[in-house]
Amino acid sequence: MSRTTRVVSVEMPSGGDVDIVRRRFEGSSGPRIAVVAGIRGDTPEGIRVAHELCQFLEGVEERLRGTVDVYPCANPLAAHRGSRLWPFFDVDLNRSFPGREDGHPPDRVAWALARDVHGAEQVIELRGAHPAFREAPQAQVRQRDGRAAELAMGGNVAVVWARHPGPAANSTFAHQQAGTIVLEGGTGNRVTPGVGRDLREGVLNIMGMIGVLAEDDLPFHWAALQRPVLVTDEEVVRVRAARGGLFLPEGTPWQEVEAGGLLGTVVDPSSGATCESVTSPVSGRLLAVREQPVVFPGSMVARVVMQ
């Protein structure tokens, strides 16, 4: 029988608490896997997947060979209103790690979450796409983290992206524990049919690869899973608009594009006249396509994985 535990509670000034909870599914002795969703409030896809995982795990808990901890929503106040940042403080929880025990609520939540997850054999963070984009299902791991990349290849995604850490990496959740796998995809602030299923099956398959979930208990055949390509930063090309206006995309995620192929047009919002035709600088597949059309000069409109 799974247990629901309050990891940390935030007292609201006007009364009432906001709880960040963990659902623990414990079978026989074995490794512990932590699955964390909803660090930003505009990622309902990850939260949906976490809940679906819980529903599935309830039926197989006694046969688990280890423990699965699911944190369905780390930032409930932001999720409550569909905003990226922690309300009032206007703080990005995914820039607040490792947090502080004696800090303001976002800092305390970061601290408590990092401490609770610490020591898990495998950490998986579930996200959604950035609110402005549609993305192909993808896994992100740290560059040179071979074991995480190997596991992520079983994550039922189109791409495993081994990323070089950026300047803010140390303050993100994914960098609190080596080997963390980030799974994301779909459309920002939306749930997308099919993407949730892909990510759920990916998480379950990774649990199977680690040995916590028996192959017989997987609700799909492993042969049906996607076989991703493994890429590094050098193989992922950001395409930016040169002009401001409305970007009207031509492609969809994971569609093939040729070098010089049209990715979309930027039109003048007043007249509708075309200001710019945005083309792909390389041949490959679309990893992300801009969904929110308003762009400034320099706004990213697509990511292309080189092939």
Place this chain on the structure above:
Amino acid sequence: MSVVFRMEAPYRGAYELHRLSFGSGSPTVAIVGGLHGYELTGQHAVNMLATALRVSRPKGTVHLLPLVNTFGADESRKRWPFDDLDINHAFPGSPSGTAVERIAHALLQATEADICIDVHSGAPHVRELPHVRVPLGGEEVELGRSMGLPVVWRRPGDRLDATGLVGAWRQAGRKALLVEGGRGSTLDTNHSDTIARGLAALLGHLRILPSTNGPGIVADVTHGEVETHRAPFGGFFVPEVKLGQRVQPGQHLGHIQAPIGGERLGDLVAGRPGVIMTLRAYPMVHAQELLVRIAGTLA
């Protein structure tokens, strides 16, 4: 006034970064306001200085950029409204990057100077007594003191964050000061006047303008000499002191009461003599939120 950077913007007129330049030759000083759109007290202070410089004959060059984040100011927002990004986290920026990276890059280019000052206000939920933040040692400490603002706060760390404007200036080898005063989304003309007088005193110290006295230093402190009071629990904070007020050990600073019913839940008491340099303005507080800072002074 010149436009040092221009960027087209969908659905509205182009974004323009304006610079007002006074005088010529060395030394060169650059003063920036409104990097955060809703920090109006600092913007007004820079404009007050512009008014004074128009009737002066500076012996040196002063560049003023009173309002960087114009689009944020239009909407009373801290960040760049389009993608909710903080320009002050986008340095050194890039001429081919996102909108905030382009603005950051242009601003860094437009503030090529010997001495640079970034003027801010507090967040909308706190009031800040005008103060200058400087490193623990070096010439910037003397430059900061020359402003004569009520508090000189010597603190480590500001040199390190190169994604902020002050850090980027220091990485580029420029002397840099951070000035802060007032409260976000509101205008306090007294604080603007204090900051403007401090900026004029600095220009006097550098012999760009005739020498003038700043408002007067009340506290010159390191981080360890600042007493910070945080909310022990959530509730409704009622202050019993005013910004800039001198306090003694044992003096009541305020109390937290229940938001509904007003039951008194706890009191805040000063532990050291000093001056109130930060005071919570928005009364609904979470546990561990900043309520009061006291800059220590002699009793």
